[in-house]
Amino acid sequence: MRILIVVPEQDRISGNWVTAMRFQQGLSAHDQQVIVEGTGLQPEPHFLERIQAFAPDVTILLHAYRSGKPWLTATAGRRLPTVVLLTGTDINHGLENPQQQDVISRILRQAELVLLQNPLLAKALSSSHPELSVNLRELPPGIKLGTEEYHLRDRHQLAKEATLFLCPAGLRSVKGPLELLEMFDQVITHSSDVLLAFCGPIIEEEYSQRFLSALKARPWARYLGAIPTQAMASAMREADVVVNNSQTEGLANSLLEAATLGIPILAHKIPGNIAVVQHETNGLLYTSQEEFVDYSIQLLNGKRRQQLSSPDPGCYDPDNEALALLTFLQQAVPSGK
Numbered sequence: 001m002r003i004l005i006v007v008p009e010q011d012r013i014s015g016n017w018v019t020a021m022r023f024q025q026g027l028s029a030h031d032q033q034v035i036v037e038g039t040g041l042q043p044e045p046h047f048l049e050r051i052q053a054f055a056p057d058v059t060i061l062l063h064a065y066r067s068g069k070p071w072l073t074a075t076a077g078r079r080l081p082t083v084v085l086l087t088g089t090d091i092n093h094g095l096e097n098p099q100q101q102d103v104i105s106r107i108l109r110q111a112e113l114v115l116l117q118n119p120l121l122a123k124a125l126s127s128s129h130p131e132l133s134v135n136l137r138e139l140p141p142g143i144k145l146g147t148e149e150y151h152l153r154d155r156h157q158l159a160k161e162a163t164l165f166l167c168p169a170g171l172r173s174v175k176g177p178l179e180l181l182e183m184f185d186q187v188i189t190h191s192s193d194v195l196l197a198f199c200g201p202i203i204e205e206e207y208s209q210r211f212l213s214a215l216k217a218r219p220w221a222r223y224l225g226a227i228p229t230q231a232m233a234s235a236m237r238e239a240d241v242v243v244n245n246s247q248t249e250g251l252a253n254s255l256l257e258a259a260t261l262g263i264p265i266l267a268h269k270i271p272g273n274i275a276v277v278q279h280e281t282n283g284l285l286y287t288s289q290e291e292f293v294d295y296s297i298q299l300l301n302g303k304r305r306q307q308l309s310s311p312d313p314g315c316y317d318p319d320n321e322a323l324a325l326l327t328f329l330q331q332a333v334p335s336g337k
Contacts, residue, residue, distance in 0.1 A: 002034075010038070013226050019062060083332050115328065117139050143253060149234050163299070164197060166199065171200060174246060178214060199226065252276070
């Protein structure tokens with residue numbers, strides 16, 4: 001089959017692009033022709049030209065709104081077989097947003113299949129929008145660890161003996177880095193031998209500037225910039241704890257990597273994180289600032305971290321993900337190509 005993957009045009013280390021490239025590699029390994037196309041909300045002429053030149057048998061839209069809106073524009077009402085991978089943003093924000101809900105509803109109704117990688121979100125969507133869930137399927141998540149070496153502490157001059165909390169996320173409000181910084185103010189009073197580091201691209205300019213400004217007054221916190229996708233596994237291995245303070249998530253690639261590697265996770269208790277973090281097994285889930293501070297202090301203890309280090313290298317097999325995705329795509333193509 002010729003398979004087109006449409007993804008929002010953004011930094012290549014974003015979760016959408018990491019997923020798109022993993023899909024491309026996995027499907028290509030099973031003898032499929034796959035290209036990935038990025039697009040803004042208003043598609044450029046070359047976007048339609050590439051679609052027409054490639055003539056896909058089926059298209060995967062990563063993000064129902066941000067990929068779906070330009071897809072509707074570019075295809076001008078022509079019905080082409082599509083499969084949609086819903087994101088946490090689509091479900092938690094888009095379906096309730098008057099500016100997005102019509103596009104998302106149209107895309108979901110037109111799609112041959114709608115995929116979700118988080119069973120908790122799938123259940124919630126089926127309950128809240130049964131009319132949009134007729135073709136909903138669960139795609140098992142996969143993760144492919146990068147192999148590029150990245151000496152995190154040496155490269156960024158981070159003290160080797162310090163307990164390092166690492167927050168891998170783009171700088172935007174839904175990821176909560178500024179709020180995480182403020183909560184950590186209470187943790188630092190219990191130890192001077194602790195660091196909080198952030199890595200990820202700047203996505204929301206105004207929010208990021210407020211975050212970077214707040215960072216200046218906190219010598220125990222650092223922004224490391226964006227780390228290449230292929231180097232994330234190596235970087236994470238030098239962290240003591242991986243932190244996620246998101247308000248909403250679909251299924252964070254960074255948490256799948258941490259769970260695979262056995263890095264203890266400290267995460268906000270939301271459906272997107274509960275699907276990965278098993279409380280008291282591979283991490284701790286907090287619901288309040290008080291719990292966050294309490295759990296962070298616990299994790300300053302090496303023995304406590306060891307209790308929560310549960311590597312699971314086979315849990316998120318990217319080939320299982322690719323095979324399941326291929327099956328769904330074959331179902332979506334009427335001719336069975």
